[in-house]
Amino acid sequence: xxxxxxxxxxPKSTSPATQLPRCPTGIQGLDEITGGGLPRGRPTLVCxxxxxxxxxxxxEFLVRGAVQFGEPGVLMAFEETEAELKANVASLxxxxxxxxxxxxxxxDYVHIERSEVQESGEYDLEGLFVRLxxxxxxxxxxxxxxxxxxxxxxxxxxxxxxxxxxxxxFRWLKDKGVTAVITAERGREQLTRHGLEExxxxxxxxxxxxxxxxxxTRHLRVVKYRGALHGTNEFPFLIGEEGISVLPxxxxxxxHKISSERIATGIARLDAMLGGRGFFxxxxxxxxxxxxxxxxxxxxxxxxxxxxxxxxxxxxxxxxSPNQIIRNMHSIGLRLEPLVQRGLLRFHAAxxxxxxxxxxxxxxxxxxxxxxxxxxxxxxxxxxxDAGTESETKGMVTRLIDYLKAGQxxxxxxxxxxxxxxxxxxxxxxxxxxxxxxxxQDFEGNGERNRVLxxxxxxxxxxSNQVREFLISNRGIDLVDAYIGPSGVLTGSARAAQTxxxxxxxxISQQExxxxxxxxxxxxxxLERQISGLRSEHEASAEELRRIDEQxxxxxxxxxxxxxxxxRLRQADxxxxxxxxxxxxxxxxx
Amino acid sequence: MKSxxxxxxxxxxxxxxxxxxxxxxxVTDSTPRSLTAFANLKKFCESHLKGRYRITVIDLxxxxxxxxGDQILxxxxxxxxxxKPVRIILGNLSDTDHLLxxxxxxxxx
Numbered sequence: 230x231x232x233x234x235x236x237x238x239x240p241k242s243t244s245p246a247t248q249l250p251r252c253p254t255g256i257q258g259l260d261e262i263t264g265g266g267l268p269r270g271r272p273t274l275v276c277x278x279x280x281x282x283x284x285x286x287x288x289e290f291l292v293r294g295a296v297q298f299g300e301p302g303v304l305m306a307f308e309e310t311e312a313e314l315k316a317n318v319a320s321l322x323x324x325x326x327x328x329x330x331x332x333x334x335x336x337d338y339v340h341i342e343r344s345e346v347q348e349s350g351e352y353d354l355e356g357l358f359v360r361l362x363x364x365x366x367x368x369x370x371x372x373x374x375x376x377x378x379x380x381x382x383x384x385x386x387x388x389x390x391x392x393x394x395x396x397x398x399f400r401w402l403k404d405k406g407v408t409a410v411i412t413a414e415r416g417r418e419q420l421t422r423h424g425l426e427e428x429x430x431x432x433x434x435x436x437x438x439x440x441x442x443x444x445x446t447r448h449l450r451v452v453k454y455r456g457a458l459h460g461t462n463e464f465p466f467l468i469g470e471e472g473i474s475v476l477p478x479x480x481x482x483x484x485h486k487i488s489s490e491r492i493a494t495g496i497a498r499l500d501a502m503l504g505g506r507g508f509f510x511x512x513x514x515x516x517x518x519x520x521x522x523x524x525x526x527x528x529x530x531x532x533x534x535x536x537x538x539x540x541x542x543x544x545x546x547x548x549x550s551p552n553q554i555i556r557n558m559h560s561i562g563l564r565l566e567p568l569v570q571r572g573l574l575r576f577h578a579a580x581x582x583x584x585x586x587x588x589x590x591x592x593x594x595x596x597x598x599x600x601x602x603x604x605x606x607x608x609x610x611x612x613x614x615d616a617g618t619e620s621e622t623k624g625m626v627t628r629l630i631d632y633l634k635a636g637q638x639x640x641x642x643x644x645x646x647x648x649x650x651x652x653x654x655x656x657x658x659x660x661x662x663x664x665x666x667x668x669x670q671d672f673e674g675n676g677e678r679n680r681v682l683x684x685x686x687x688x689x690x691x692x693s694n695q696v697r698e699f700l701i702s703n704r705g706i707d708l709v710d711a712y713i714g715p716s717g718v719l720t721g722s723a724r725a726a727q728t729x730x731x732x733x734x735x736x737i738s739q740q741e742x743x744x745x746x747x748x749x750x751x752x753x754x755x756l757e758r759q760i761s762g763l764r765s766e767h768e769a770s771a772e773e774l775r776r777i778d779e780q781x782x783x784x785x786x787x788x789x790x791x792x793x794x795x796x797r798l799r800q801a802d803x804x805x806x807x808x809x810x811x812x813x814x815x816x817x818x819x
Numbered sequence: 820m821k822s823x824x825x826x827x828x829x830x831x832x833x834x835x836x837x838x839x840x841x842x843x844x845x846v847t848d849s850t851p852r853s854l855t856a857f858a859n860l861k862k863f864c865e866s867h868l869k870g871r872y873r874i875t876v877i878d879l880x881x882x883x884x885x886x887x888g889d890q891i892l893x894x895x896x897x898x899x900x901x902x903k904p905v906r907i908i909l910g911n912l913s914d915t916d917h918l919l920x921x922x923x924x925x926x927x928x
Binding site for chain 2: 337339340341345346347348349350351352353354355356357359360362363381384385390
């Protein structure tokens with residue numbers, strides 16, 4: 230904020246010409262806080278209590294100067310011998326001995342046994358000046374470290390002379406044009422025990438080592454930086470295997486590259502729930518669940534799917550050993566071992582309480598930088614939460630996610646919820662950092678526990694709102710539609726019973742229909758038979774009728790014939806009339 | 820070896836050192852303070868160690884490497900190399916009492 234305001238009001242004042250030239254320390258994060266490094270050509274005071282890393286910070290400043298920036302340096306030690314110093318910084322991977330041999334660094338151990346020393350009259354510290362001058366000139370040093378001034382105060386009896394000479398020394402260092410780091414013990418009320426901050430007025434850095442909840446964290450604060458804007462906050466820092474790293478939270482900005490590529494989760498049904506194509510690459514996924522809901526299994530599935538695609542997966546385990554995970558996953562048909570052997574899957578297991586949060590973070594950063602994974606799994610993130618306060622944890626997770634997102638690394642964090650149904654507050658805080666949130670839950674009832682899974686959120690994709698039952702068998706994970714009926718969500722045997730009941734009902738109704746169909750068929754056949762019977766009856770009666778008609782005709786004819794015969798025989802007069810009505814006329818004529 | 824050490828200690832305490840005293844005076848340049856220190860040392864040795872001492876003056880400006888060997892910080896500094904043990908006296912040696920104590924010629928009060 231300040232910076233931008235300054236830039237706006239005095240546009241050209243921030244040009245390099247007016248700004249103090251900086252001397253980069255090369256220490257991770259410190260240059261960011263100080264806006265480029267320590268003031269070049271001026272002395273910087275580093276103060277702090279015992280064991281907070283003053284000497285290491287100073288030594289790293291020298292070593293990085295010599296190795297990375299081509300600036301040789303002189304380390305004048307009042308406390309530790311050359312051999313001790315070499316051994317101490319070797320633990321950070323610095324080869325001080327080699328640098329000394331290659332004339333990049335001069336070590337000078339200055340030591341006076343006070344019991345051997347007697348004063349007689351006036352003196353000054355010109356001897357120290359001469360030694361320092363000789364050391365600087367012998368390799369053309371640009372950087373000087375004096376560590377620590379307390380030891381110097383302890384070895385010389387006359388503090389008044391020492392003070393006067395130190396003031397002269399700092400002046401002399403400035404004139405010499407070297408960038409100096411002077412370390413000093415922290416005093417009770419002042420920054421340093423001997424009030425040296427009065428003399429070194431350009432830059433003062435305070436180191437601090439605090440124990441909070443049994444976990445020690447180191448902090449760094451730039452108390453003073455003359456003529457420069459600097460972060461005044463306390464920043465956690467740590468001493469890792471590769472030196473000091475200060476972890477500024479404030480420097481992070483939200484400007485990651487974004488990928489729209491989707492990656493499968495290893496569970497087809499879950500992909501289907503996530504718009505059919507899984508998660509976005511580079512997204513952060515939170516997987517919460519109560520104990521035993523299968524978080525690690527989902528994570529392992531995700532890991533296996535990624536590794537099978539040929540991607541590198543880094544699995545941080547804070548609860549189980551790698552072998553245990555491999556064995557357990559094998560029991561559900563996930564074979565992780567070949568992937569480990571092929572170098573696609575790497576486990577990193579550490580107890581959360583092994584060291585503080587910052588150290589964990591630094592270790593993780595280091596592992597990630599070394600392995601360059603495509604997918605990172607942290608199982609579970611909640612274990613780390615116990616290693617720090619809530620705000621620290623959130624800060625750490627933010628930094629981790631930002632770091633991963635910057636490299637387009639997909640990250641999956643599992644999180645253990647303690648309560649049965651209510652989401653924990655701490656999860657709510659970190660969940661806002663996550664792009665997707667899956668929830669695994671237990672349903673208890675009917676004398677059994679069943680797992681269900683649902684997608685709580687998935688930024689930027691259409692996702693299913695359905696609860697799916699989550700089945701774990703020796704063939705892996707399966708997601709099944711949970712039965713949702715009038716009595717609520719049914720899972721497990723209740724779902725199975727319900728399905729069976731439905732099946733039985735369906736069977737019954739099918740049988741019923743078949744029976745009714747058969748009956749109707751029978752009825753129809755009977756009717757058809759009846760119809761054909763009736764039809765033959767009908768035909769029979771028609772025949773009968775015809776026959777009757779015929780009989781009647783014959784009878785009439787016979788009758789007529791008889792009558793005609795009779796008439797003819799009787800010669801009746803009616804013969805004429807009868808021949809008109811009947812067919813006997815021609816006969817009559819005959 | 821052992822008997823010699825004991826003997827020397829005894830002689831030290833009796834202020835009758837038998838052997839030659841080797842003294843080194845470290846200075847920087849010919850500053851007035853350096854010159855005073857040398858004059859004071861010379862005078863002191865003449866009165867306490869006559870004929871039994873040798874003073875080597877080392878100018879650190881000319882020979883800065885030599886500062887490391889005797890761990891010189893302050894100048895002027897007198898280092899008693901012999902007799903053992905090594906003794907170091909800082910200053911222009913204007914305080915004779917302190918010098919006597921420093922060189923172990925008189926026990927501290």
